[in-house]
Amino acid sequence: xxxxxxxxxxxxxxxxxxxxxxxxxxxxxxxxxxxxxxxxxxxxxxxxxxxxxxxxxxxxxxxxxxxxxxxxxxxxxxxxxxxxxxxxxxxxxxxxxxxxxxxxxxxxxxxxxxxxxxxxxxxxxxxxxxxxxxxxxxxxxxxxxxxxxxxxxxxxxxxxxxxxxxxxxxxxxxxxxxxxxxxxxxxxxxxxxxxxxxxxxxxxxxxxxxxxxxxxxxxxxxxxxxxxxxxxxxxxxxxxxxxxxxxxxxxxxxxxxxxxxxxxxxxxxxxxxxxxxxxxxxxxxxxxxxxxxxxxxxxxxxxxxxxxxxxxxxxxxxxxxxxxxxxxxxxxxxxxxxxxxxxxxxxxxxxxxxxxxxxxxxxxxxxxxxxxxxxxxxxxxxxxxxxxxxxxxxxxxxxxxxxxxxxxxxxxxxxxxxxxxxxxxxxxxxxxxxxxxxxxxxxxxxxxxxxx
Amino acid sequence: xxxxxxxxxxxxxxxxxxxxxxxxxxxxxxxxxxxxxxxxxxxxxxxxxxxxxxxxxxxxxxxxxxxxxxxxxxxxxxxxxxxxxxxxxxxxxxxxxxxxxxxxxxxxxxxxxxxxxxxxxxxxxxxxxxxxxxxxxxxxxxxxxxxxxxxxxxxxxxxxxxxxxxxxxxxxxxxxxxxxxxxxxxxxxxxxxxxxxxxxxxxxxxxxxxxxxxxxxxxxxxxxxxxxxxxxxx
Numbered sequence: 273x274x275x276x277x278x279x280x281x282x283x284x285x286x287x288x289x290x291x292x293x294x295x296x297x298x299x300x301x302x303x304x305x306x307x308x309x310x311x312x313x314x315x316x317x318x319x320x321x322x323x324x325x326x327x328x329x330x331x332x333x334x335x336x337x338x339x340x341x342x343x344x345x346x347x348x349x350x351x352x353x354x355x356x357x358x359x360x361x362x363x364x365x366x367x368x369x370x371x372x373x374x375x376x377x378x379x380x381x382x383x384x385x386x387x388x389x390x391x392x393x394x395x396x397x398x399x400x401x402x403x404x405x406x407x408x409x410x411x412x413x414x415x416x417x418x419x420x421x422x423x424x425x426x427x428x429x430x431x432x433x434x435x436x437x438x439x440x441x442x443x444x445x446x447x448x449x450x451x452x453x454x455x456x457x458x459x460x461x462x463x464x465x466x467x468x469x470x471x472x473x474x475x476x477x478x479x480x481x482x483x484x485x486x487x488x489x490x491x492x493x494x495x496x497x498x499x500x501x502x503x504x505x506x507x508x509x510x511x512x513x514x515x516x517x518x519x520x521x522x523x524x525x526x527x528x529x530x531x532x533x534x535x536x537x538x539x540x541x542x543x544x545x546x547x548x549x550x551x552x553x554x555x556x557x558x559x560x561x562x563x564x565x566x567x568x569x570x571x572x573x574x575x576x577x578x579x580x581x582x583x584x585x586x587x588x589x590x591x592x593x594x595x596x597x598x599x600x601x602x603x604x605x606x607x608x609x610x611x612x613x614x615x616x617x618x619x620x621x622x623x624x625x626x627x628x629x630x631x632x633x634x635x636x637x638x639x640x641x642x643x644x645x646x647x648x649x650x651x652x653x654x655x656x657x658x659x660x661x662x663x664x665x666x667x668x669x670x671x672x673x674x675x676x677x678x679x680x681x682x683x684x685x686x687x688x689x690x691x692x693x694x695x696x697x698x699x700x701x702x703x704x705x706x707x708x709x710x711x712x713x714x715x716x717x718x719x720x721x722x723x724x
Numbered sequence: 725x726x727x728x729x730x731x732x733x734x735x736x737x738x739x740x741x742x743x744x745x746x747x748x749x750x751x752x753x754x755x756x757x758x759x760x761x762x763x764x765x766x767x768x769x770x771x772x773x774x775x776x777x778x779x780x781x782x783x784x785x786x787x788x789x790x791x792x793x794x795x796x797x798x799x800x801x802x803x804x805x806x807x808x809x810x811x812x813x814x815x816x817x818x819x820x821x822x823x824x825x826x827x828x829x830x831x832x833x834x835x836x837x838x839x840x841x842x843x844x845x846x847x848x849x850x851x852x853x854x855x856x857x858x859x860x861x862x863x864x865x866x867x868x869x870x871x872x873x874x875x876x877x878x879x880x881x882x883x884x885x886x887x888x889x890x891x892x893x894x895x896x897x898x899x900x901x902x903x904x905x906x907x908x909x910x911x912x913x914x915x916x917x918x919x920x921x922x923x924x925x926x927x928x929x930x931x932x933x934x935x936x937x938x939x940x941x942x943x944x945x946x947x948x949x950x951x952x953x954x955x956x957x958x
Contacts, residue, residue: 364928365891365911418891418913418926419775441775442891448773479930480755482762522936523770707895714887715848716896716908717880
């Protein structure tokens with residue numbers, strides 16, 4: 273069985289080099305991947321006042337159907353307060369999970385290799401703002417070889433949207449930071465349209481093209497504001513990002529600023545070896561945008577599809593690209609729908625199905641084979657809904673099975689009922705990633721073979 | 725143990741997977757085997773911020789002499805890779821050695837860089853990779869008197885602290901009877917280390933290309949020329 277596993281791994285390796293990938297789901301390509309059954313999902317969870325201890329948590333759920341504790345919360349670590357838990361990411365060797373707080377700008381580094389069933393806090397970075405020269409709101413934790421790239425959302429001068437990115441060693445030591453290009457500091461970048469706002473959000477890399485792509489959201493003043501209040505504040509609503517920036521990945525210098533109006537959020541790049549494009553969706557204008565390299569080698573941005581009725585503010589949030597680059601799951605937070613788009617023609621995506629997942633919806637993570645889709649509900653502490661139209665379907669972690677045509681609910685964990693909070697980013701864990709390793713012997717020479 | 729039946733895949737861009745020979749499908753080569761598909765930034769036009777000190781440890785050179793790893797780091801830019809000579813994954817250790825040989829060729833072709841950099845190939849398989857083995861292995865790749873060192877260790881006691889410091893964790897492959905199959909998986913990482921023994925870059929499979937590595941070496945040489953060690957007190 274192990275041998276079969278390795279043959280399968282080799283087959284997958286060959287396919288990967290093509291390359292392809294589900295986004296197991298949307299993580300950095302520079303890391304080990306789980307292509308079979310994941311054992312655990314680590315859920316970075318917002319603390320809610322009056323729910324359990326009220327603190328942010330890293331929650332571990334057993335998702336291996338062969339386990340006696342399948343579909344149960346088996347571990348939880350509370351973080352000593354609320355930090356606006358939001359995104360998380362694994363290091364390239366998957367030994368550590370980085371999880372950041374948008375409010376306090378703290379980054380928590382969890383050891384997920386010593387016991388994948390019980391992550392433990394390894395290190396806390398509490399001087400992110402100081403080290404980066406004023407970047408606030410660490411968001412995306414993205415693995416590069418031997419290091420983590422951290423995008424920011426804000427700054428400590430005006431708590432607006434101008435921000436930067438930082439790099440840390442896998443061990444958590446600060447390396448460097450860079451600010452997003454703005455009109456008054458283009459840093460050599462070409463401003464191709466009307467905007468050079470300097471905002472930040474997500475980041476993805478295409479090393480074969482030496483390209484890093486970043487998107488733009490909004491600053492601390494907005495993401496920590498009550499959603500209703502913000503929506504009624506015309507000035508606040510002007511302070512959203514309208515740009516995607518193309519960077520030279522090797523030099524970390526911005527090359528071109530593209531207009532993508534309406535807060536482009538998650539970035540997912542195609543995996544085909546000749547597919548030099550990425551998708552993003554705009555939260556405010558509810559569109560799918562294609563970021564692509566044209567035949568002349570120039571990077572461009574083009575709105576290629578609508579997502580629902582923009583006038584009803586469906587608010588597209590997380591997206592997830594399929595293994596074959598043919599499908600894109602798009603969640604719209606406000607109406608609680610997950611929508612599947614056919615993106616086989618990346619210039620003409622078409623919605624082919626939709627399913628109500630909950631009262632609200634945010635993140636989606638799919639298994640390598642695309643057969644399992646995990647959903648969580650929370651967007652931001654001050655934006656989340658507090659009342660449901662029916663039932664208690666506000667803060668959940670759900671697993672759906674996807675057979676290629678329909679979604680079937682496998683289990684539903686109510687995170688309020690369980691006293692946990694508001695679940696956000698999900699990452700997968702598996703024992704087999706660390707097979708035979710011991711802390712004492714990285715060479716594997718002093719160890720006992722894994723039991724079978 | 726739960727999870728051992730996982731079909732594990734190491735991302736092509738990051739990880740070397742060394743596995744049995746049987747039934748291998750055609751392998752698509754890593755980018756490092758092909759001409760670079762973009763114009764890399766000019767040497768010296770970008771920063772390579774320090775990522776921390778390169779660790780030391782007890783090693784054995786290809787002549788069988790005991791030494792310290794630091795004896796082979798520092799003084800000039802060094803490219804350090806962790807390999808084992810029996811690795812048969814073309815996109816793993818052989819890629820690292822192929823790229824390093826190409827870096828050697830590029831630097832050697834220019835008299836101004838021919839003796840200004842060093843390559844170090846470090847084995848994490850002390851059982852098989854004896855000094856004689858790494859000497860024979862190295863002789864296939866070292867060109868002339870280029871400073872390319874091939875190192876091994878006495879065993880786990882000296883090897884493990886070095887691997888731990890460089891984040892090189894190995895999964896040894898066992899069969900159903902618990903017997904070691906002679907193969908292992910590891911993350912391919914190649915390190916660029918400056919004359920002051922600071923790590924300045926780390927490359928994995930998708931990033932490892934001779935053109936960019938050689939340019940990074942040239943960048944460090946330009947930096948060293950602009951800021952000699954004697955002037956910085958380093």
